[in-house]
Amino acid sequence: MAEFKNICSVTEMPEGDDAKRSFHHRMFLEPQEKKRSMKALVVKQAKKTCSCTPAKVKDCVFGFFPVLQWLPKYKLREYLLGDIMSGVIVGVLLVPQSIAYSLLAGQEPIYGLYTSFFASIIYFIFGTSRHISVGIFGVICLMVGQVVDREIQRAGYDLEPAELSVLADTAAYVNTTISPVNQTLQKPLCDKNCYAITVGATMTFIAGVYQVAMGFFQVGFVSVYLSDSLLSGFVTGASFTILTSQAKYLLGLDIPRSSGIGSLIATWINIFRNIHKTNICDLITSFLCFLVLIPTKELNEHFKSRLKAPIPVELVVIVAATLASHFGKLRETYGSSVAGRIPTGFLPPRPPDWNLIPNVALDAIPIAIIGFAITVSLSEMFAKKHGYSVKANQEMYAIGFCNIIPSFFHCFTTSAALAKTLVKESTGCRTQMSGMVTSLVILLVLLVIAPLFYSLQKCVLAVITIVNLRGALRKFKDLPKMWHLSRVDTVIWLVTMAASALISTEIGLLVGVCFSMLCVIFRTQRPEAPLLGWVAESETYESLSAYKNLQTKPGIVVFRFEAPLYYINKECFKSTLYKQTGVNPVWVKAAKKKATKRMLREKEVNSGGNQTSISMDFVSEPLGFHTIVIDCCAVQFLDTAGIRTLKEVCKDYREIDVQVLLAQCNPSVRSSLIRGEFFEEGEDHLLFHSVHQAVDFALGAQGHSGTSTCK
Numbered sequence: 076m077a078e079f080k081n082i083c084s085v086t087e088m089p090e091g092d093d094a095k096r097s098f099h100h101r102m103f104l105e106p107q108e109k110k111r112s113m114k115a116l117v118v119k120q121a122k123k124t125c126s127c128t129p130a131k132v133k134d135c136v137f138g139f140f141p142v143l144q145w146l147p148k149y150k151l152r153e154y155l156l157g158d159i160m161s162g163v164i165v166g167v168l169l170v171p172q173s174i175a176y177s178l179l180a181g182q183e184p185i186y187g188l189y190t191s192f193f194a195s196i197i198y199f200i201f202g203t204s205r206h207i208s209v210g211i212f213g214v215i216c217l218m219v220g221q222v223v224d225r226e227i228q229r230a231g232y233d234l235e236p237a238e239l240s241v242l243a244d245t246a247a248y249v250n251t252t253i254s255p256v257n258q259t260l261q262k263p264l265c266d267k268n269c270y271a272i273t274v275g276a277t278m279t280f281i282a283g284v285y286q287v288a289m290g291f292f293q294v295g296f297v298s299v300y301l302s303d304s305l306l307s308g309f310v311t312g313a314s315f316t317i318l319t320s321q322a323k324y325l326l327g328l329d330i331p332r333s334s335g336i337g338s339l340i341a342t343w344i345n346i347f348r349n350i351h352k353t354n355i356c357d358l359i360t361s362f363l364c365f366l367v368l369i370p371t372k373e374l375n376e377h378f379k380s381r382l383k384a385p386i387p388v389e390l391v392v393i394v395a396a397t398l399a400s401h402f403g404k405l406r407e408t409y410g411s412s413v414a415g416r417i418p419t420g421f422l423p424p425r426p427p428d429w430n431l432i433p434n435v436a437l438d439a440i441p442i443a444i445i446g447f448a449i450t451v452s453l454s455e456m457f458a459k460k461h462g463y464s465v466k467a468n469q470e471m472y473a474i475g476f477c478n479i480i481p482s483f484f485h486c487f488t489t490s491a492a493l494a495k496t497l498v499k500e501s502t503g504c505r506t507q508m509s510g511m512v513t514s515l516v517i518l519l520v521l522l523v524i525a526p527l528f529y530s531l532q533k534c535v536l537a538v539i540t541i542v543n544l545r546g547a548l549r550k551f552k553d554l555p556k557m558w559h560l561s562r563v564d565t566v567i568w569l570v571t572m573a574a575s576a577l578i579s580t581e582i583g584l585l586v587g588v589c590f591s592m593l594c595v596i597f598r599t600q601r602p603e604a605p606l607l608g609w610v611a612e613s614e615t616y617e618s619l620s621a622y623k624n625l626q627t628k629p630g631i632v633v634f635r636f637e638a639p640l641y642y643i644n645k646e647c648f649k650s651t652l653y654k655q656t657g658v659n660p661v662w663v664k665a666a667k668k669k670a671t672k673r674m675l676r677e678k679e680v681n682s683g684g685n686q687t688s689i690s691m692d693f694v695s696e697p698l699g700f701h702t703i704v705i706d707c708c709a710v711q712f713l714d715t716a717g718i719r720t721l722k723e724v725c726k727d728y729r730e731i732d733v734q735v736l737l738a739q740c741n742p743s744v745r746s747s748l749i750r751g752e753f754f755e756e757g758e759d760h761l762l763f764h765s766v767h768q769a770v771d772f773a774l775g776a777q778g779h780s781g782t783s784t785c786k
Contacts, residue, residue, distance in 0.1 A: 141203050141469065145506060157503030162512020164385065164502045165208055165495055169513060170520050171389040172495075172543065173211055174414065174528065175536035178324070179317060180216040180487050181223035181332070182275055183268050184536075185417050185525065187211060192517045193481035194489040195510040201473035203465040204454035205506050208495035208513075209477055211487075213543065214313040215446055217320065218580050219275055219487050222438045224332045226274045226431070232267040275487035277427035278435040278442070282488050283478030285443035290471030301448045304557070305587045307550055308568035309445075312575025312583050314547040315339060317540065322346055324537035325361040327354025327412060336579050356409035357534040364392055364538040372542060385498060389539050393531060401530035412533045417525040424483045441581045446490035450474045453491045457500065494546060563598070567591045602638035604651040607706060607766065614767035616706065630699075631773050632656050633766055635706035640717035648720060652705075658698055660727035667731075701733060702773035706766050708739035718751035736773060738763040 137144050169191050177187030191210040198209040265273065319342045323330050328349050333341040371388040379385065405411040451470050458465040477489050499509060550568075558565045570590045575583025605618035608625025616633055619625055627633075634655055640648055653659040713721075725735045740748065748754065763769035 138466075138469065139472070140200060141466075142200050142507075145205075149506065149508065154505040154508065157505045158509040159512050161499045161502040161504035162509035163516060164387070165499050165509065166513040166516025167387045167390050168385075168495065168498060169208075169210060170517060171393045171536075171539055173517070174393075174531075175539040176211040176213060176216045178533060178536050179213065179220050179320065179540060180211075180275060181220040181227070181271050182487060183272070183417075184414050184528065185521075186272050186275070186485055186487065188517055188521055188525065189421070189484060190481060190486040190489055192514050192521065193484055193486055194477045195514040195517070197477045197480055198473055199507045199510045199514075201469070201476050202454075202507055203469050203473070204458060205463065206457040206461065206496060206500045206504055207450065207453050207491040208499045208510070209450070209474065209491050210489055210495065212446075212449070212490045212492045213317055213540065214310055214580070215442060215488050215490050217313055217317050218438075218442050218445070219278060220320070220332075221334050221338070221580070222278055222435055223271050223274045224334050226434060227267060227271060228334075229434075230270055232270060272485050272487070273428050274431060274435065276425075276482045276485060277429075277431040278439050279478045279486060279488045280427040280482035281432060281436055281439040282443040282446065283475045283480075283482065285439060286447050286471050286475030286478065288475075289443070289447065290468050290475060293468060300588050300592070301444070302564070302567065302591055304561075304564040304568045305571050305591050306448065306452070308571030309575050309580075309584055309587055311547045311550050311568075312572040312577075313580050314544045315576040316580060318544060319343060321537035321540050324412070324533045325358065325541075326350070327357030327410075327534060328352055329412070336582065337577065338579065339576055354410060354412075356405055356411050357532060360396065360405075360411070360532055361534045361538050364396065364535055365542070367392055368538060368542045369545075372545070379501060385502075392539070393528070393535060396535040397528055397531045400532050405532065406530065414528055414531040414533060414536070417528055419522055419525055421521070422485050425485070427482055438581070441584050442488055445584065446478070446488060447471050447474050449493075450491040453493060453496055457496065494543065563594050567594060596643060599638040599641075600644045601647060602636065602644065602709075604634065604636050604648070604655065606655050607633040607635055609767075609770075614765060616766045616770075628770055628774065630701045631704060631770055632700050632702070633704045633706060633770065635709065637709040639711045639713070640720065641712070641714040642716035645716050645720040648717075649724060652703075652724065656700070656703060658700075658731075658733075660724075660731050660733070663698070663731045664727070698731065698733065702736060703728060703733060704736045704738055704763075704766055704769045704773065706738050707741075707744055710744055711741070712743050713747040713751075715751070718747060718753060721748075722751075722753060734773070736763055736769045738766045738769040 170188070173187035173191045174184040175187075177184045180187070194209045194211075198207075202209070316339055319339050320332060322342070323346060326346070328346065329352075330345045330349055333339075333345065368388055371386055375382065375385040375388075400406065400411065400413060406413050447470070450473075451467050454465045454470050455467065474490060481489070554565060554568075557568065567587065567590060571583060571587030573583075574586035578586070605620050607616040608619045608622070608627050609616055611624075611626055617625060618635070619627075632655075634652055636648055636651070638644060721737075728735050737748075763772065
């Protein structure tokens, strides 16, 4: 604790005040001695890190595997029913969404089921949140699908039939000319679907590695730059891209998926060019599914407080549509596009394709950041709501392993999803045991039910995907309220949303981050800087422009700068100070010099008294104040340019007989001023801890030569 010393100094008042004396108390702070030995710090940290005790090993293991902490304490009677209920309901909802979102990620339906199955199990082991649901998420699936489509095109799988036949003939010729020994070593060719999941799994592996590395190096602060308005705008913009990518399935159009910059506009151009090829059967099916899904979803939301569980309308629609398609022979009769064969069981594990890593390493960065940012923010939100704590660093490990391990089992990237988390919470979830129940539901589908979805139309899956975008698209209704609360956040939302939709999802995220940073810089570049007035019968000073009935002390101007003072806003600080005080010391000095020169010239012409006295009067014209008090309570830090600016301001005003005092400097600013040799010798500990104290000092010093605190 710093030691406070009160030193009483006597200041004589000006003549005419009956020789009264004013006692001004100047407060000195004695700083703590900081022993900064880099060697000692390194040794201490090394001992702490390298020490190995049984207690530390136990804490490390239990911290890395949170399931070992809460599972032995699981209250069977109190928790089990709610966990089973929520796990079954989320599983029932997750099955159709997993199949639908596979389409979005450019994968076969079976891989979406694999992804949801493994993600729930792994998060059960590594996660610290009791409520979030980890699995497929629309925006992540979209970003994965865009990379998959690009790599498929690069590999030549989307070539014209004539070109494919040439490649096939060449491959056949090569196969017939190789020796029998080499032929036995030849691997079977990977088709388009196989290559798609290879690309998706490889990118999932890299994204997971990034997330684990972020957890290891404790760089979770990256998510700080993704504000709520930025994430919301990004998700809404990506929702438009998702809707656009699914529109062709609603119409039964067979057009290539556009990727890259401006893919949204390019896709709609392709759709309208091929609108005459619309499959009427798919269009009618899509319309009927919308008629069922949207009203039922609205009823679920409207009566969610009364319903013990939401109506599993998506599963009902999928079962009904599959039966109608199978018995109506819609594929054979009308050419409807169907999901196709969905195998049962699990494919053998396979490592990612290491040769693809250079192609997808850069694309995995935004996917990794978005995935962990959404997961951490949701886990912290629900932990705060239910009164427990989560470890953000462990959450990054958890979501990283939810991507690394499943990438060997034909899965694509996962993260937490808000909609399913809300369902999970509202249906009685108490622990992540509900995630295991969800995995069992998906396992049942994988082992038994999956082949029954062969005749399911793809347009039904597209409708399910689009209907689930309602929450993101409804953000437009919140814009007036957001504008009323913060115009800057609203502009960030609009810019990020527009860039994500019209340019691309990755560039939109980058644009949003850069724009939000620029907004912070602009707000500190042109901050509020009001003059302050005294609140009667108190020691408080507030803005004259914000409040009425404030008083000002004669001869004293109190100025507050509400931002850090650094190289970006130093000129703004000076110009605002000169404008608010009405006195630019540089101009005053120039006017004095000019008047002095004119006086000397006039004296040379005629050594008369009148002209000289007029000029002398002009030179010594009063300014209306003798002290400026700068309230530094909102100045978080100073850089070298800020210190230099304060020195210049003090020096310029001192030359026109105006002293500048600083009040309410925080320890960081105070330390910067001392290191920058701002104070005169012997006064480096002189502090004004309040504006009132500085004003009292200025009033006490009035009539004397003045004490300047700047060098």
